Amino acid sequence: MPGPRAATPPAEPRRPRIAAAERERMIVDAAIGFFAEEGFSGQTRQLAQSIGISHSVLYRHFPGKEELIATVCAEMFERRWREEWTEILRDPAPSLEERLLRFYREAGTLLLSPEWMRIAVMTGLSGAAAPSGLSSLLHDRIIRPIADAIQATCADRPLPRDVAEQRAWALHGRVFYLGARGAIWRGATPRSQDAALAAAIAGFCRGARALTEAEA
Amino acid sequence: MPGPRAATPPAEPRRPRIAAAERERMIVDAAIGFFAEEGFSGQTRQLAQSIGISHSVLYRHFPGKEELIATVCAEMFERRWREEWTEILRDPAPSLEERLLRFYREAGTLLLSPEWMRIAVMTGLSGAAAPSGLSSLLHDRIIRPIADAIQATCADRPLPRDVAEQRAWALHGRVFYLGARGAIWRGATPRSQDAALAAAIAGFCRGARALTEAEA
DNA sequence: GTGACTATTTACCGCTTGGTCACAAAGCGC
């Protein structure tokens, strides 16, 4: 008859006690790297081991794996976004090309990081893009402002809204794929990502201009 | 003492017997749709159920899940590629823009299909891009021929190899992202994918031309 | 110091899941 669970003497030395908030930060930070590498089907035990805690600690701080993943996504798609990045696009002073370059240089530290790209793609594949905040980040803080900027620069020949957004998507796709080659497929990246970024933006601006002129 | 396994009378009606080769085709075809939707961590039992067979049939035809996935990848990245698609790029007659458009219109039936895109991305995330044949498909049959075509069209001002390839990647990224928005993130796709494709290629060609001229 | 609180751990539960096995039935040559 298996009575109450046996009181077991500790075999391993205890880890230091850490305040809940701090521990949660440690977990989220580690989980980002872990899930980015292993995919969302990575095991919680392995994640715990990589932090150096027993895996039940995870469940004291998060109700379940799903909520932990949701927290990771919120961190990536909401908390880590800096609103001043979007402001760069709204600043009317420099040329469109320069604004775009500055925007992607700054925001690229997040958007083009392997962790962000991989988790963004996983979120899409898992079908949870909309609830994760990724869709609204992309649309409200990136595509729409870029489309606004595009429209503003050719005020003399008004550009339809959907065309402007489509061009914004085209540029973003180009930039995204730039990072994805390295982050997703681990292929050889261009020697200088910054130069490639500049080339992509320059090519985009020239192309858009030529296309608009050709239409006239 | 639990002797040899009990002989159990059949409860369900037997499925019809099917020749091994045909069954394997059924499995691979179903597995493509299944893994594309569920990810490589989808369960073999569920796959079997979707085909309407018991899951041990899978293991009669494939040594294990891994080999089944490898077969799926080979099907997508090797067997389904039509060499004539690459030939379109090599045909020197039409303009570069027209060749590119024809190429992506034809090859897009494979490359831009949700199954292909999702499995290509999963393969990348899983770290198996190179062994799966995806890398060589992309480089040998798409990027390199496109770069060749780009170089050939500006023969008067020779373009360095790496710049040509970089431009090819840029175009491909743009086209890829076009499909990815719908296939990976299930976002709203442009009303006409074909029009968007044409616009992407036109924008690319104009941009590349303007960029080359600006350099001079 | 003492008691309350809470972070941490070990052990465990139950379901899932890739994979195997022994056997049954369908086809086929004769």
Add this chain to the structure above:
DNA sequence: GCGCTTTGTGACCAAGCGGTAAATAGTCAC
């Protein structure tokens, strides 16, 4: 009809895995 081969099936296995419970031990207020 009779074996032989091939195809299909359900039961089973063992490890993996998300999640829980009971107990232990730092830490802090007093």
